[in-house]
Amino acid sequence: MEIQTDFLVLGSGIAGLAFAIKASRLGTVAIVTKKETIESNTNYAQGGIATVIDQEDSFESHIKDTLEAGGGLCHEDVVRFVVTEGPERVRELIEWGVRFSPSASSEGYDLGREGGHSHRRVLHAEDLTGREIERALVERAGTIDNIQIFENHFAVNLITRSKITGTDERPDRCLGSYVYDIKNQSVRTFRAKFVILATGGSGKVYMITTNPDIATGDGLAMAFRAKANIANMEFIQFHPTCLFHPQAKSFLISEAVRGEGGVLKLKNGSTFMEKYDPRGSLAPRDVVAQAIDRELKKRGDEFVYLDIRHRGRKFLKERFPHIYHRCLEFGIDMARDMIPVAPAAHYQCGGVVVNEYGETTIGHLFACGEVSCTGLHGANRLASNSLLEAVVFAHRIFKRIESIFAVTPADTLYIPPWDPKGTVESDESIMISHNWDEIRMCMSNYVGIVRSDKRLHRAKRRIELISQEIDEYYWNFKITPELLELRNIATVAQLIIACSRLRKESRGLHFNIDYPYRDDANFKKDTIVNRDILSALNQNGL
Numbered sequence: 001m002e003i004q005t006d007f008l009v010l011g012s013g014i015a016g017l018a019f020a021i022k023a024s025r026l027g028t029v030a031i032v033t034k035k036e037t038i039e040s041n042t043n044y045a046q047g048g049i050a051t052v053i054d055q056e057d058s059f060e061s062h063i064k065d066t067l068e069a070g071g072g073l074c075h076e077d078v079v080r081f082v083v084t085e086g087p088e089r090v091r092e093l094i095e096w097g098v099r100f101s102p103s104a105s106s107e108g109y110d111l112g113r114e115g116g117h118s119h120r121r122v123l124h125a126e127d128l129t130g131r132e133i134e135r136a137l138v139e140r141a142g143t144i145d146n147i148q149i150f151e152n153h154f155a156v157n158l159i160t161r162s163k164i165t166g167t168d169e170r171p172d173r174c175l176g177s178y179v180y181d182i183k184n185q186s187v188r189t190f191r192a193k194f195v196i197l198a199t200g201g202s203g204k205v206y207m208i209t210t211n212p213d214i215a216t217g218d219g220l221a222m223a224f225r226a227k228a229n230i231a232n233m234e235f236i237q238f239h240p241t242c243l244f245h246p247q248a249k250s251f252l253i254s255e256a257v258r259g260e261g262g263v264l265k266l267k268n269g270s271t272f273m274e275k276y277d278p279r280g281s282l283a284p285r286d287v288v289a290q291a292i293d294r295e296l297k298k299r300g301d302e303f304v305y306l307d308i309r310h311r312g313r314k315f316l317k318e319r320f321p322h323i324y325h326r327c328l329e330f331g332i333d334m335a336r337d338m339i340p341v342a343p344a345a346h347y348q349c350g351g352v353v354v355n356e357y358g359e360t361t362i363g364h365l366f367a368c369g370e371v372s373c374t375g376l377h378g379a380n381r382l383a384s385n386s387l388l389e390a391v392v393f394a395h396r397i398f399k400r401i402e403s404i405f406a407v408t409p410a411d412t413l414y415i416p417p418w419d420p421k422g423t424v425e426s427d428e429s430i431m432i433s434h435n436w437d438e439i440r441m442c443m444s445n446y447v448g449i450v451r452s453d454k455r456l457h458r459a460k461r462r463i464e465l466i467s468q469e470i471d472e473y474y475w476n477f478k479i480t481p482e483l484l485e486l487r488n489i490a491t492v493a494q495l496i497i498a499c500s501r502l503r504k505e506s507r508g509l510h511f512n513i514d515y516p517y518r519d520d521a522n523f524k525k526d527t528i529v530n531r532d533i534l535s536a537l538n539q540n541g542l
């Protein structure tokens with residue numbers, strides 16, 4: 001059965017929900033989400049959302065900090081509008097019911113500080129900002145008749161219409177998506193006037209990540225298969241301080257802990273960050289993660305410590321109640337013990353290329369949030385700028401569509417239903433779990449914080465082989481969410497490797513020991529790839 005809607009929103013994190021709430025004023029919205037609605041990276045955000053609301057702060061300062069963190073690759077026009085439009089969008093979140101922590105000493109909100117920010121400008125809800133934002137947006141969306149949420153529905157592929165010019169065939173309009181209904185084990189066709197990809201990031205491509213299980217780069221892989229342009233996938237942000245404990249699956253110790261005075265220390269208790277950056281433990285993430293990586297490798301250690309004991313129990317319990325209690329569950333008392341931490345894959349700075357209105361290179365297909373590459377983050381995202389980017393772009397996409405909605409007819413092209421013919425039930429689930437582990441291991445060992453040409457080449461060969469195996473399997477067996485995620489994660493891995501191989505320098509989050517310098521003359525530009533570019537590179541053995 002085909003489902004028709006004005007807007008098809010893939011994903012129910014901050015980007016998808018913020019857009020859906022706005023778009024519902026224009027028409028019907030179907031939100032498709034692969035698990036329950038709240039399950040998203042958004043739900044786990046801790047530090048907060050950066051914006052200029054303090055009299056002492058200024059737009060110029062936030063812009064300068066963002067540009068500096070971005071290692072020369074931010075698009076300055078984008079940085080300017082995201083920063084200056086930010087306060088209005090944050091006020092809108094508050095109107096929609098988000099309760100940020102109030103200031104204890106004055107009117108207004110408590111403002112946190114994080115690495116790379118020269119002012120306190122991070123609004124937060126204790127240390128569970130994402131959960132509070134997600135709660136408010138889900139509640140708000142639930143009151144709107146025009147919004148229908150399809151939980152446990154997994155977007156499989158985008159449906160596009162192509163235009164043929166000479167020998168060139170390009171998708172010129174996105175018509176919808178094939179979506180796997182997990183409970184009924186069947187694929188449904190969703191047709192829409194406008195499709196918004198808001199599927200988030202891809203941290204699960206690495207063994208150790210702060211991201212929840214949903215972060216498998218599905219939207220990115222779908223857009224790539226549909227021939228959209230993708231950029232800057234070499235810039236994977238590793239968060240310096242993920243809790244190091246065998247039972248703590250990907251638990252983040254917020255950068256706000258360093259913002260409140262937490263200091264990174266070696267196992268012997270000595271500090272080390274001052275050797276790497278005058279800002280010490282509060283340097284931007286690329287600098288801190290690379291410094292920790294170097295110290296760990298030098299000493300053969302598995303973790304460093306984060307020491308915030310000096311702030312005392314009362315402060316820690318009030319400012320970081322969630323982190324405080326989670327640490328206690330693992331036997332770590334933040335007020336008495338130093339916290340063992342290690343870097344973990346955290347954020348995808350690259351993504352589906354969009355313009356200043358969130359339009360991808362395929363007509364009627366927009367991308368918003370972590371799945372997109374807007375030009376804001378450049379080679380390294382400034383902390384707490386991603387929630388901000390999502391709400392600013394959700395609004396811009398809405399304004400763009402609002403201006404053309406009334407004159408945009410629905411497309412009536414016939415869309416063939418999903419055809420599972422010839423496929424049978426999977427007989428070897430081991431293929432999925434084995435390849436899943438192999439991809440993540442390969443990416444962590446060869447395409448992590450420190451890269452080299454040799455490591456990238458090895459990773460390319462291995463991932464190519466695994467991808468061929470997955471493709472054969474995909475066409476022969478009935479789909480399952482695990483198979484779809486495996487296929488997508490393999491594509492994301494290929495894209496990270498391809499972009500990393502193209503950037504023969506070190507900048508921001510991309511460090512290659514064969515080119516340990518920044519080369520502005522040749523590489524002060526985005527790394528743009530798509531299916532055609534990738535197959536040309538492969539054909540030429542590059």
Ligand code: FAD
Nearest residue numbers: 011012013015034041042045047048155200369370384387
């Ligand atoms: P998400 O919130 O990840 O939402 C993606 C949605 O798409 C989910 O609902 C998912 O289920 C759905 N989805 C994915 N694939 C499919 C598919 N195939 N079919 C259907 N649905 C699909 N940023 C900040 O600015 N400040 C912070 O303090 C901060 N803290 C963070 C802490 C942690 C632990 C993590 C992991 C990230 C943090 N970030 C922070 C980053 C920020 O949370 C994310 O970048 C942001 O929330 C992404 O929002 P999104 O809407 O783009 O994607």
Ligand code: SIN
Nearest residue numbers: 046047254255383384
């Ligand atoms: C954190 O709280 O450290 C995460 C902030 C971010 O990723 O922006």
